[in-house]
Amino acid sequence: MxxxxxxxxxxxxxxxxxxxxxxxxxxxxxxxxxxxxxxxxxxxxxxxxxxxxxxxxxxxxxxxxxxxxxxxxxxxxxxxxxxxxxxxxxxxxxxxxxxxxxxxxxxxxxxxxxxxxxxxxxxxxxxxxxxxxxxxxxxxxxxxxLGLMNSASGFVGTFSSAFDAGTPKGGGVAIASQSGAYGGHLAYLCRERGLDVGYWVSTGNESDVDVATCIDWLARQDEVTVIMAYLEGATDGDRLRAALATARAHRKPVVITKVGKSAAGAVAAASHTASLAGADGVYDAVFAEFGAYRARTTQELVDIAYACDRGVFPRGRRLGIVTVSGGFGVELCDAAERYGLDVAGLPEAARARLRELNPMGSDDNPCDTTANWLNDPSLITKTFQIMYGGGDYDSVIGSFTILPDSPTFGAGIRDAIRAGTEGYLDRPTALCMQARPDVVRAYEEAGFLVFGDSDRAAHALAALARIAESFAASPHEALDPGTPTEANLSGLSEADAQEVLAEVGVPFLPSRLVHDRESADAAAREFAVALAAKIVSPDLAHKTDVGGVELDVTDAAAAFDSITTRVAAARPDARIDGVLLTPMAPSGVELIVGTSTDAVFGPVTMVGLGGVAAELHRDVVLRVGAVTVEAAREMVLGLRSAALLTGHRGAPAADLDALARLISTVSRFAVANRDRVASVELNPVLACPDRTLALDALIITHSQKGTTWISD
Structure with a gap:
């Protein structure tokens, strides 16, 4: 052989x-x-x-x-x-x-x-x-x-009990797992699901070869259709990102379970394989950037890999639904909404055809055929043809309950659906049904994805759509972060941080650092508008907590006295550089933009809705490394609250290009200065219709003690 x-x-x-x-x-x-x-x-x-x-x-x-x-x-x-x-x-x-x-x-x-x-x-x-x-x-x-396996050649270099029952026949599924036991469990579940595993590898402590290395190699193999991965942590973030980029370039779906999100889980992961776990949200960002699908449960991992193994992906998120009972249609509509699928209605011409075909059934999406098909199975064939041909849906789910298991109707239903989808094999058709294993296999061999539950079917099709979107997207080019700043970055006050960041292109309002009542009064006469007054100290990251901020100031001298008095009482140990006076900002949407250095992936950039709002709602988007302007715009539009920036309820839209440029500039600064800068925080950043402004700035170096916003 x-x-x-x-x-x-x-x-x-x-x-x-x-x-x-x-x-x-x-x-x-x-x-x-x-x-x-x-x-x-x-x-x-x-x-x-x-x-x-x-x-x-x-x-x-x-x-x-x-x-x-x-x-x-x-x-x-x-x-x-x-x-x-x-x-x-x-x-x-x-x-x-x-x-x-x-x-x-x-x-x-x-x-x-x-x-x-x-x-x-x-x-x-x-x-x-x-x-x-x-x-x-x-x-x-x-x-x-536990070793590795290549079923095509009969190489089973493992002692895992997952292969006691026999070696897989050889297929397109590849499994790479840090945990040998979990990898063996996946191999067993794949066999139960009818998935043929071609490659299997356990990486254990990853002293050399890690999951990322295996993903990179597997993605380059023509016979691999989907890569299933189990990850407890990574020690080389660049290698993992490069591996996922390789998989996307070769159109190989990666479905991955990353554990260790909870504090207890992170400790267990470290003791099990001595891996270093970066912040969980950063892993989410990395997976999203490269289109790897993160499964939250083992069942989900197997479901999505099962759907990917066919190699048929939807062109979009429009979903057609065909049922033999209206209740299942409602259930599927709810599941579709949960996972971002569009149960769009049928055009009138297609609805008319359905009414003519089956007057007792429904004439829209979802389409309930009722029991009329029992007398004429061709109703099923023609209904699928109308849904695909007339509705132009990207995928269709058919819900047939236990009917496929019927010795009377099962084979006829299968053949009728097959005839109705014959011209649309470039799109996935999923069936919700319960039947004996041999019946399920027969339906799968006819070309259908089979699920026993509506939610799982909708979830799988949504995952396919997301992976297809990633394949279709153009990867962002690598961005040169530029040269490191020559400024001394240790112990910077807000005024110092603003000066450093302004030099690299971050826009701020004009400001004056004042040291006494007289200079405060002189600055106020120069600005001749209402001012914001903020204490400046390298020891005070959160000024409002110590009474160090006043807004709409018209008497700058009095504000200087009151702020310095309150801060001295609250923090007598703090070094005070003065008070920063800035014109009151125009109206806009408050955001937070910042960076932090992750132990695995290095500098990570964040954008979120407002300081306090971000902490309450965790509406943030992360991206690793130097971020292009285009990628920064995608980050902004990825916020759940993005509508606030695009003209919500008639409000003027923010200048997204200016906001994206600011995000990109901050990310490049962090990457260029990664050896010195631990984190940068601009909070708030004001997104206005005609510009974007940073209103506050904080730079923390690696030598300084401080907390960052990236945490589990």
Whole structure:
């Protein structure tokens, strides 16, 4: 048997990951004669699956293992194995890796636990293994992982019980999971759902190969239709973003579960695989940026992967609904609204055709056929043809309850729906139904997505629509953040922060820093308008909390006295630089724009509705890295409250271009100065019809103690 998907030209070089996922030969260090033991299971699986390459068990106490020749050490193995499965205790691993390096093995899989996930001493042992592998050009999976599988070639390099019942037949589904147990659980659920898993990998502690590395490799394989991923955290944000960008470029859907959102969950994730978890909202932003679909439950993860595996995506969000009972139509309408699908009405011409076809049924979307089809199954065929042809829907859900399971009607319903959708196979048709597994399989083989619940069906179609939108969108170009500022950024007051940010293009109102009553009075005469007065101190990030702000000031000298008196009483330890006087701002929508440095992804930019409003409603949008003006505009329009900026109830629309330029400028400043700047906050930013203005500024450096707005 030949390996599938190999380069036609054997002279074409294969990367270490190519050799790991598609090995031509496998060595098993510590292979056991007992197929039930961890050290014997992979060999048992390989033999049972009929692995098409060479299998070389290494056992210094036996001449044969599970019926095939064993070798005393790796050096005695003929040729150079592509991958080594290492089923040895931790004390023997360093020597084993040195043997792999000496032999020229491309990749090693370490099953053993007891490394970085256990604490500092284990981390030291893991670092030693990484150093050996890196120096020798050896790629590592694990430690504390369950290995990997390529079902097409029969390579089952794992001891996971998920494959006790047999090796998958080979299909387009790929699974990459930090947790081997969770990955095995997914493989089991895929088999139950009729999904054929082609590639499966567990990355464990990710001392070298991580989930991102696997996503990048899997996305480049023609045979992969969808990538399912389980992530507890990432240590290299740039690598994860690059992998997701690769998947989108190759039109490979990524459906991912990222755990560790709760405080308890984050601690559990760290102890399990020693991964560093960035703020959960940043992961959401990264997934959204590249079109990866984040599943919140395991069932959702499998549902969406199941829908993606067909490779048929809707052109938009218009949904047609066909039912045999009006109640199910109402339920589906509610689900569609929850997930952002448009249950648009039918044009009058199509409604007239439905009335003529079935006078007792409904003539709009959703369309209830009633029981008339029992006498004439062609009603189902023609109804689907009218919904697709007359309504031009991007997808259709048909709700048929338990009728498909009927020995009397089941096959006829299937054939009638198939005939009605024959000309629209470029769009997904989902069916809500309950039936025996063999009946469900027959409907799936006819080309339909089958769900037992209305909500799950609508959710899956909405996910397909969102993924299709991501595929269709043009990726934003990489943006040069510019050069770092030469200004001293430590201990900046608001006035200092405004000066630094104004130099890079952030627009502020004119202001004057005053130090006494006389200079305050002189500044007020110069402005000759009502003023905002704010205390200026590097020790006071929140001025209103200490009485440090007055608005609509007409007597600047009196305001200077009252503000400095209140602040001195509230915070006698605070350093006072003076009072900042600024003309009162024009009317507009108050926003918050800021950046913070995430431990995994680096500088992250945020835009949200107002300071207090953002905290109450969490209506914020995040984006990693330097943000283009176009991407910044998308961030603004992604706010739930975006209507306030686009002319809500007749109010003038804000200048979105000016707002987007401000967001982009702040993001570029943060990235250019990432080694010094921990966070930037402009709060509020005023979005006006003719301009955008920042009214307050705060810059915190890494050396300063402070909290950021990105948190779980």
């Amino acid at each position: 030949s390996l599938l998907h190999e380069p036609a030209d054997p002279a074409v070089p294969r990367s270490p990951l190519d050799r790991a996922f598609r090995p031509r030969s496998v060595a098993i260090l510590g292979a056991s004669d007992d197929p039930t033991r961890i050290s014997g299971r992979a060999l048992h699986y390989l033999l049972r699956a009929g692995f098409s390459g060479g299998i070389f068990p290494v056992n210094n106490k036996r001449d044969t293992v599970q019926g095939i020749t064993a070798y005393r050490n790796l050096a005695d193995v003929p040729g150079t194995p592509d991958v080594a499965l290492i089923a040895l205790p931790s004390r023997l691993l360093a020597a084993a890796l040195r043997e792999c390096v000496a032999k020229g093995v491309a990749a090693a899989v370490i099953y053993a636990a007891g490394f970085a996930e256990t604490g500092e001493s284990g981390a030291g042992l893991q670092d030693e293994l990484v150093e050996i592998a890196r120096a020798g050009g050896l790629r590592l999976f694990g430690p504390n992982c």
